Amino acid sequence: MTYKVSTGLRNQMLVTGSLRAALLNGKIRIFTGSEPASADAAETGTLLCEIDKDGAGAGFNLDTTAVDGIVAKVVADVLKGTNLATGTAGYYRHVGSADTGASSATEPRIQGRVSTSGAEMNLGSTALVSGIEQPLDEYSINLPTF
Template sequence: MTYKVSTGLRNQMLVTGSLRAALASGKIRIFSGSEPASADAAETGTLLCVIDKDGAGAGFSMDTTAVDGIVAKVVSDVLKGTNLATGTAGYYRHVGSADTGGVSTTEPRIQGRVSTSGAEMNLGSTSLVSGIEQPLDEYSINLPTF
């Protein structure tokens, strides 16, 4: 599994703050198709779903504690969204609260593949149907050993 991390997130982590702070009140966007070559590139494909806390549109934050280089969603938070379109999920982006989806080397982003197993984000099914609630029961980000 290999995440693609934006230049903006890498720079913030190196100089001004944490991954958790950079993505605070952010959202996860799930798209159809193949992921862009980098997390700095503009979003591609059809936006299928936007995931956040309680599906309320206000974003979510990661837990305040990391264990063994892994930070997870807050255990008590329910992450979900209502599918905006019907399609096959191919990739996702975890974005900061102000991200507009265009080309950027300053926006904090994590991008990865979506599948039913062996991907950066695994769902029960990659076939999403418009109007159906999409839960995300587990979500974590790991930072590999340097």
């Protein structure tokens, strides 16, 4: 599995702060189609769902503790969203709270494929239906060994 990480997130992690801080109050957006060539590129496809804490629209945060290079959502938090459209999920982006989805080399983003297995984000089904609640029971980000 290989995440695509934006230039803005890499730069922040190298100089000014943590991945957790960069994505504070962020959201996960799930789209149709193939993922863009880089996380700096503009969003493509149809936005199927926006996931955050309790589906309330206020974003979510990652835990304050990482274990073995992995940081996960806060265990007590329930991540979910209501599907905005019907379609087949192809990729997702975890974005910061102010991300507009436009091309950017400064926005913090993590991007990956969506599938039922073997992808950066695995869902029970990639067939999302408008108006149905979409839970995300588990979510974590790992940083590889350098």
